[in-house]
Amino acid sequence: MEQPFRYYMQVRYGECDAQKVVYNARYGDFLDLAATEFLHHICDQDQLPGGAFDYQVVKLTIEWKASACYRDQLEITVQASHIGNTSFTLAMDIHNYRTGQFLARGEMVGVAVHPVTVEKMSIPDIMRQALEQGGRGKFIDHAGIHIAKESAGA
Structure with a gap:
């Protein structure tokens, strides 16, 4: 079975x-970045009715186990x-x-909204299929991890 979608990032000084x-509140930012990259990566936004998928976060929970530095x-x-x-x-x-090391677990609940009116709407079928497939085995690397591996010949 392929790994789930992965987002790589490096913790910055600020x-x-x-x-x-890392400040506790920043984990919410990290999860938001990962969710945004995931949703953008799994579905070609140009294929969607209205040309985009938009949502509002209605719940975000985080359980911390260890600190990032x-x-x-x-x-x-x-x-x-x-x-x-x-x-x-x-x-x-x-x-x-x-x-x-496992650091934290998060859960984000989003509600689909119309990109212009911001009214609640059904999740478009194309996005539903993309969510079901989930980008397994895919990743976005903003930490340069895979570039470093390739440079080292790994």
């Missing part, structure tokens, strides 16, 4: 306190755990890429 530990490279897995008529739930896990 996301940390004086001890170089300045310059840590994070791997965030993203997969749809529920797809309803108008809402969907993304389950996300954050790991330290280098050590494999």
Whole structure:
């Protein structure tokens, strides 16, 4: 079975306190980035009615297990755990890429809205299929992890 969609990022200085530990609120930002990249990556937005898929986050929960620190490279897995008529739930896990340590788990519930009117709407069939397929085996690398591997001949 292929791995779920993965988003790689590196922790920046401004996301940390004086001890170089990530502020708790920043994990919400990390999950938002991963969700945005996931949704953009799994479906060609030009194929959608109105040319885009938009949503509003109605719930975001985070469970912390360990801290991320300045310059840590994070791997965030993203997969749809529920797809309803108008809402969907993304389950996300954050790991330290280098050590494999589990850092946090997040769950985001989004409601599909019309891109112009922002009124609640049904999830378009194309996006529903994309959420079901989930971009398994795919990734976005904003940490340069895979570039470094290729440069090293891995």
